[in-house]
Amino acid sequence: MEKKKSLAIIIAIVLIVIIVLALAGGSFxxxxxxxxTLNILSGSENRVLEPILQKFEDENNIxxxxxxxxxxxxxQELQNGASAYDAVFPANSIWISMGDTNLKVKHQESITTTxxxxxxxxxxxxxxxxxxxxVTTKDILEKIKSKELxxxxxxxxxSNSGATAYLGFIYALLNNPEVITTDDLDNETLKTDLTTxxxxxxxSSGSSDWLKDLFLQSDYDAMVNYESVIIDTNKELxxxxxxxxxxxxxxxxxxxxxxxLGYIDNGDSTKEExxxxxxxxxxxxxxxxxxxxxxxxxxxxxxxxxxNKDVFNPDWGIDTQKVLxxxxxxxxxxxxxxxxxxxxxxxxxxxxxxxLDYSGSMYGDGVESLRNAMSMLLxxxxxxxxxxxxxxxxxxxxxxxxxxxxxxxxxxxxDSTQLANLQKEIDNFEPQGGTNIYAPLLTAMDEISKxxxxxxxTSIILMSDGQSxxxxxxxxxxxxxxxxxxxxxxxxxxxxxxxxxxxxxADFSKARVFDGKENLEKAFKEAKGxx
Amino acid sequence: MKSKIIGGLILIVVIIAIIVFQFLxxxxxxxxxxxxxxxxxxxxxxxDEEVKKILKDKYGLTVEYTKAGSIEMIEQDSSDKxxxxxxxxxxxxxxxxxxxxxxxxxxxxxxxxxxxxxxxPIAEALIQNGIVEQKDNSYYIADTTKLxxxxxxxxxxxxxxxxxxxGYVTIQSTDPNKSNSGNMFAGLVANILNNQTxxxxxxxxxxxxxxxxxxxxxxxxxxxxxxxxxxxxxxxMGAKPMIAGYENQMIEFAIENPNDWNAVKDQVAVLYxxxxxxxxxxxxALNEKGAKLIEAMQDPEIQKIAWTKHGFRTGVNGTINTxxxxxxxxxxxxxxxxxxxxxxxxxxxxxxxx
Numbered sequence: 001m002e003k004k005k006s007l008a009i010i011i012a013i014v015l016i017v018i019i020v021l022a023l024a025g026g027s028f029x030x031x032x033x034x035x036x037t038l039n040i041l042s043g044s045e046n047r048v049l050e051p052i053l054q055k056f057e058d059e060n061n062i063x064x065x066x067x068x069x070x071x072x073x074x075x076q077e078l079q080n081g082a083s084a085y086d087a088v089f090p091a092n093s094i095w096i097s098m099g100d101t102n103l104k105v106k107h108q109e110s111i112t113t114t115x116x117x118x119x120x121x122x123x124x125x126x127x128x129x130x131x132x133x134x135v136t137t138k139d140i141l142e143k144i145k146s147k148e149l150x151x152x153x154x155x156x157x158x159s160n161s162g163a164t165a166y167l168g169f170i171y172a173l174l175n176n177p178e179v180i181t182t183d184d185l186d187n188e189t190l191k192t193d194l195t196t197x198x199x200x201x202x203x204s205s206g207s208s209d210w211l212k213d214l215f216l217q218s219d220y221d222a223m224v225n226y227e228s229v230i231i232d233t234n235k236e237l238x239x240x241x242x243x244x245x246x247x248x249x250x251x252x253x254x255x256x257x258x259x260x261l262g263y264i265d266n267g268d269s270t271k272e273e274x275x276x277x278x279x280x281x282x283x284x285x286x287x288x289x290x291x292x293x294x295x296x297x298x299x300x301x302x303x304x305x306x307x308n309k310d311v312f313n314p315d316w317g318i319d320t321q322k323v324l325x326x327x328x329x330x331x332x333x334x335x336x337x338x339x340x341x342x343x344x345x346x347x348x349x350x351x352x353x354x355x356l357d358y359s360g361s362m363y364g365d366g367v368e369s370l371r372n373a374m375s376m377l378l379x380x381x382x383x384x385x386x387x388x389x390x391x392x393x394x395x396x397x398x399x400x401x402x403x404x405x406x407x408x409x410x411x412x413x414x415d416s417t418q419l420a421n422l423q424k425e426i427d428n429f430e431p432q433g434g435t436n437i438y439a440p441l442l443t444a445m446d447e448i449s450k451x452x453x454x455x456x457x458t459s460i461i462l463m464s465d466g467q468s469x470x471x472x473x474x475x476x477x478x479x480x481x482x483x484x485x486x487x488x489x490x491x492x493x494x495x496x497x498x499x500x501x502x503x504x505x506a507d508f509s510k511a512r513v514f515d516g517k518e519n520l521e522k523a524f525k526e527a528k529g530x531x
Numbered sequence: 532m533k534s535k536i537i538g539g540l541i542l543i544v545v546i547i548a549i550i551v552f553q554f555l556x557x558x559x560x561x562x563x564x565x566x567x568x569x570x571x572x573x574x575x576x577x578x579d580e581e582v583k584k585i586l587k588d589k590y591g592l593t594v595e596y597t598k599a600g601s602i603e604m605i606e607q608d609s610s611d612k613x614x615x616x617x618x619x620x621x622x623x624x625x626x627x628x629x630x631x632x633x634x635x636x637x638x639x640x641x642x643x644x645x646x647x648x649x650x651x652p653i654a655e656a657l658i659q660n661g662i663v664e665q666k667d668n669s670y671y672i673a674d675t676t677k678l679x680x681x682x683x684x685x686x687x688x689x690x691x692x693x694x695x696x697x698g699y700v701t702i703q704s705t706d707p708n709k710s711n712s713g714n715m716f717a718g719l720v721a722n723i724l725n726n727q728t729x730x731x732x733x734x735x736x737x738x739x740x741x742x743x744x745x746x747x748x749x750x751x752x753x754x755x756x757x758x759x760x761x762x763x764x765x766x767x768m769g770a771k772p773m774i775a776g777y778e779n780q781m782i783e784f785a786i787e788n789p790n791d792w793n794a795v796k797d798q799v800a801v802l803y804x805x806x807x808x809x810x811x812x813x814x815x816a817l818n819e820k821g822a823k824l825i826e827a828m829q830d831p832e833i834q835k836i837a838w839t840k841h842g843f844r845t846g847v848n849g850t851i852n853t854x855x856x857x858x859x860x861x862x863x864x865x866x867x868x869x870x871x872x873x874x875x876x877x878x879x880x881x882x883x884x885x
Contacts, residue, residue, distance in 0.1 A: 093762065097754055103607070106574070106598045108758060110765040178685070178699045179750040252697050256766045260758075265597065285790075300795045301650075302767035323695040326770035329751035 036274040037063040041077060041264075042089035043160060044068040044207035045226060045257070048294050049282075056281050062274045070158040070206055070529060072339070072387050075099035082264050086271045087278075091160035091208075091226075091257040098332050107275065108262035111282050112228075112296035115324050116164045116254040119230035119245030120222040122317075124149065126246075131317070134251040137172035144200050145193070151200065151222040152215055156342045157387035158206040158529040164255035165224040166342060167335070169197060171327050176252050180330040182337055194346045201348060201457075206529030210512065216240075217510045226257055227318070231295030234316050247317035253325035256302065339387060344414070349393035351456035352528070353447060355440035357464040357494070359402040362431040366465055366495060373516075373524040374398075374426050378411075378419045388528050390414035395456070397447050398422060401440040402433030403470050408447060437464050437501065438471030441489060445479055448487060459488050461527050463516065464502065465495030473501070477508055490530065492516040492523045560591030565820045567614035568604035569596035570711060571757030572643075573812065575783050576841045582833055590827040600754050601711030602881070605629070614821035616814050618643075618711040618756075618777070621718070623813040624874040634815065636822045640829060641812040641843035643777040644865045645715050647672065647702060647802040648760070650768040654800035656692045663802060668860040672804040675723050678702075682745055688772070696772060699748070704775040705759050706752035708881050711810065712759075713752060716775035717880055718871040719808045720745055727806065730872045732879070739883045746884045756780070764795065777810055778803075782842025782861065801860060806869035812843065 046066065053064045067085070069077065074090045078099030082088065088096060088105060096105055118140055125131050128143055143149040154162035171177070173193045174184055184190070205211040208225055212233050215223050225233075227247060234244040261282065263275045281287060288298045295311055297304065297320070306312050306320040329335065356370060376382045378396070383389045390396065391414055398409040409425045411418040444460045451458075480487070488511030491502035495517070502513045516523035569577060576582060577594055586592040599607060601617035605625050609615060617623065623637055649657075654670055657663035657678070664673040672678055681691065681700045688696035705713035721730045724738040724745075746752075753759040760780045763771040781801055785792040816822040827833065837843040844865075872880065 093753075093758060094751060097751075097758065103597055103599050103603075106596075108761070110761055113765055176698060178701070178748045181747075253769065256770055258762060258765055260761075300764050300791055301798055302765065302770075324767060324769040325697040326766065328698075328701070328749070331751055335751070 035061055035063065036270050037065060038086045038271060038274055038278060039065045039067065039084060040087045040089050040261075041074055041082060041085040042066050042068055043071060043074065043091040043259075044209045045091055045161075045229065046089055046259070047209055048228075048232070049291075052282070052287060052290055056278060060274075060277060060281075062277065064278065068207070070155075071095045071160040071163060072157055073525075076385065078102070078105070078264075083266055085264050086266065086268075087261060087263055087275055089259070089261045091259060092164070092255065093258050093260040094329055094335075095160065096260060096262055098335070104265050105262040106265055107272075107279060108260050109279060109283065110258040110260050111279075112259050112291050112298055113256055113302050114226045114228040114259075114296055115249060115256050115302075115326075116161050116168075116224065117227050117230060118151075118222055118224055118248040118250065119233065120149070120248060121243050122246040123243060124221045125248065125317075130248055131246065135248050136252045137168050137250040137254065138175075138252070140248070140250065141169060141172055141193075141197055144197050147200070149222055150220050151224065152205070152211055152218075152220050153201055153224040154205045154208055154211050155529060156347070157339050159208055160257060161208045161211075161225055161229075163335075163339065164257075167330065167338060168250070168254040168327050169194060170338060172250075172252060179328050180334050180338070182334050185334065185337055185341060191341075191346060198342075198346055199348050199455075206526060210530075214510060224254075227297075228295035231311055231313075231316070231318070234313070244313075244316050247319075249319070249322060249324055251325060253327040255329075256324065256326050259296075343387050344389050344391045347391065348457045349391055349395070349455065351395040351397075351448060351451055351453065351458040353397040353399060353444040353460045355399045355401060355437070355444055355460060355462040355464075356426070357402075357435065357437075357466065358400045358406060358429060358431040358433075359435040359466055360432050361435075361466050361495060367431050369494075369520045370463065371423075371427050373521045375423055376521055377524060377528055378423045378426075380414065380416050380419065386525055388525065390419065393455075395451065396422065397444070398426060399440045399443055399447075400426075400429055401436065402431070403436045403439075404433075405440050405443045408443065410447075434470065435464065435466040435468050436470035437462060437468040438473060438476050441476045441505075442479060445483055445485070445487070448485065449483060453485050453487070458485070459490060459511070459530065461490045461492065461524075462502070462505070463492040463494060463520075463524075464497045467496070467498040468501055473504055476505070480509060486510075488512075488530075490514065490527045492520070492527060494520060560589070562587070562591045562593065563820055563823070564593045564595055565613040565824050566595035566597075567612045567616060567817075567821065567824075568599040568607065568609065569616045570601050570604075570618040570812070571598050571755040572618060572712070572777050572780060573616060573641075573841075573843075574598060574757060575787065576837060576843070579836060579840060581836055581840075585830060585832055586827055589830065590823060592824060592827055594824065598755065598757075600705070600709040602707075602714055603709050603754070609633070609817060613818055614814060614816050614824050616812065618810050618812045619715055619871070620811045620813065621714060621871060621874055621877050622711060623815060625878075626815060628874065633817055635818050636816040636825060637813050638825045638829070639811045639813045640825070640834075641779075641837055641845055643779045643810050643812070643843055644803065644807045644868070645712065645719060645775060645810055646778045646781075646807070647773055647804060648763055648776050648781065649773045649800050649802060651798055651800050652695065652768070653693055653772055654802065657802075660691050667862075669862050670800055670802045670860070672802050675804050675806070676727065678804075679720055679723050679745070682748060683741055693772075696769060700772075701748050702773045702775060703749050703759065703771060704746075704752065705756050706754055707746065707884050709752075709754040710756055712756040712776055714877070714881070715808050715810050715871065717742065717746065717884060718877060719804065719806075719869070721872060721876075721880055722806075722808075722869050727869065729870050730880075731876055732873075735872070735876050735879050739880070742880065743883055760784075764799075768798075777842075778844075778861075779842030783840070786840050786842075803862060803865070805867040807865065807867065808871050809865070809868055 156162040156166035489509040514523040601622040704716040707713040707717040
């Protein structure tokens with residue numbers, strides 16, 4: 001009896017506790033922090049922040065997912081609503097300003113600043129008389145025009161540093177007007193000058209970060225990049241016992257990457273809270289020294305007393321007290337027109353050979369994805385959305401393969417009928433047979449040698465979904481070396497592709513491997529962005 | 532027996548718990564969420580924890596917002612919004628002209644004058660050139676016409692003695708067609724070009740070519756006053772030598788970031804144009820919920836926070852009695868004020884600059 005009673009009392013107490021808790025439920029704070037994921041659409045220059053972000057993730061139980069895209073892509077994604085992302089982190093606030101037509105971005109704050117500068121080998125800079133005095137963009141362009149200086153820059157339509165440099169060139173070539181107008185862009189002398197200058201860009205890149213890697217593998221005099229990336233490059237050059245780059249801040253100004261981090265409001269307050277935490281962390285006094293160590297500036301008004309001379313090394317021409325003149329960004333329609341001109345008229349034409357895997361395993365969904373991805377580049381309407389249109393001088397070659405080379409299809413220029421015919425071939429061809437990734441590369445090199453490669457930004461883009469069970473890399477490498485053409489062999493992984501085989505190709509040809517396993521279209525887009 | 536007592540006690544505890552809970556609940560106002568478009572310069576105020584608490588505890592309001600330019604928000608579809616909180620009389624008047632059927636109630640809750648933010652070396656050069664005067668720690672643009680003419684006459688920085696800067700003198704603002712500070716600045720410049728008298732429909736055509744020229748020199752124009760001000764502070768004198776903004780922006784920045792303020796306070800300069808224009812901040816309610824927000828924003832406590840922490844002047848003439856800690860050079864009164872052109876004339880100005 002007593003037992004029953006006490007049992008009843010216990011039950012009663014438990015019930016009461018439950019009722020009270022239920023009533024008061026709203027006013028109790030949840031003790032356990034829910035795990036939140038922040039999907040951030042970011043410029044590739046922020047890849048170096050990953051260790052810093054990792055620390056934040058560990059301390060706060062918040063997952064940070066970075067997706068790296070070019071500036072123009074980020075702008076486009078924002079225009080389309082960017083509903084898959086919680087935050088945006090481009091190199092320059094202008095891409096948010098031009099992209100955020102849906103007014104979804106808030107809490108925008110600059111995390112770091114870094115100017116876009118010229119980095120020139122010190123011995124070359126000295127020879128050209130650029131050390132210890134004010135230099136204008138025009139002075140530098142004269143030396144590029146007269147072939148006294150070879151340089152690298154990223155694609156203006158894919159990357160912020162490239163776009164900034166390109167607009168800076170236009171100002172300089174127009175003799176620094178107060179602001180560029182759309183009419184100015186029709187100036188024929190300007191176009192000729194720009195074409196000459198851009199023809200000197202021997203290797204291009206879709207991202208500032210990768211331009212550094214490419215620079216380290218090659219032998220150029222100079223590159224246009226962020227001060228922070230030049231610092232990074234110099235650290236590596238010095239450790240390899242090579243000559244560091246000397247930084248030139250053009251007197252007439254280039255641009256400043258103000259790296260704004262903004263929240264994309266999709267109406268989820270938990271994410272907003274997590275975002276604000278991240279933003280506070282990145283601008284905190286704890287993190288600032290780490291950002292400085294990466295060569296990013298964190299001071300207000302961009303100038304600061306330099307207590308970090310290993311990083312902001314004055315021997316490299318770095319000056320943290322100098323007033324940094326910045327060119328005025330022209331209005332949005334001028335920027336748009338200038339970028340379009342770059343893509344379809346002024347840039348060095350590209351000669352691109354696509355080697356496409358039509359082996360049996362591609363049958364069905366695989367080949368369907370491939371066709372869609374190719375149509376994004378060949379259909380000029382679609383390509384223009386990503387600023388990847390062909391120019392009248394571009395050459396596009398497609399080589400389908402299985403265990404053998406199956407055919408060679410070609411389109412010269414940007415004629416939409418020709419490009420559509422190419423797409424038709426791609427659509428009508430059905431996969432079968434085994435895989436030999438090396439055979440089409442040999443054919444590709446033969447095709448390329450029919451052109452004067454110096455007139456083109458040349459590349460091979462190999463897409464494969466399997467392991468090569470025939471042919472040998474040795475043969476490809478020998479031919480590559482003997483042809484002396486410096487052609488990057490980019491690869492796109494898909495399905496069960498053997499990434500080691502593809503990486504080997506990328507390594508010796510100074511290229512890179514793009515992951516198409518999750519998103520084939522994106523991988524093709526990225527690869528094409530390098531040309 | 533024992534168990535009966537315990538049972539009774541439990542019952543009493545439950546009853547008391549329920550009563551206390553009910554009481555606590557009934558003392559709290561009904562909680563509602565209001566959403567609307569907010570001018571970027573007021574984000575700091577609406578995100579202020581103290582303000583949020585007063586709104587919630589005293590008025591039962593949780594305020595959600597989408598940041599938008601003052602003019603932009605009038606043009607946007609606002610059918611799912613409860614309020615619009617632009618920063619100009621012009622925006623309100625535009626609203627009355629185009630969407631008067633949507634107006635539930637409106638009230639001007641804050642004021643802030645338009646100022647020019649620049650840097651010490653430039654302010655000094657402007658003093659040397661007889662354009663700026665320094666009185667009681669404040670900088671006044673005594674000869675506003677001369678300043679505007681520096682831009683129109685294509686003077687270079689070196690012409691006025693600022694040798695560190697390259698290129699031409701410009702004053703940047705936000706896009707007058709998108710954002711209010713730029714819009715008000717356009718109204719002010721138009722008045723200055725019209726011999727410092729308010730432009731109207733009979734005089735606007737005469738000054739329009741010069742005004743277009745003036746704004747054409749800016750190049751890319753930001754859409755939000757907050758973003759432009761951020762860039763001014765972060766990218767420095769070579770990037771943003773002079774910008775038009777609201778007085779409250781620097782005050783708010785100084786209070787919210789005392790360390791950062793210490794780092795820049797000797798470098799920046801705030802110039803008060805004579806005359807300037809008032810940016811009034813009308814809160815436009817689109818329904819009953821929005822009207823509740825108007826009531827709340829006029830709460831004396833909120834108005835006090837608005838000035839002391841965010842720099843919005845609140846009285847009729849915007850006279851200030853309390854100092855902002857650590858901040859000097861704020862005039863107590865803004866005496867030289869010129870009216871904004873009327874909405875029709877402003878529309879002409881905006882179309883002209885487009």
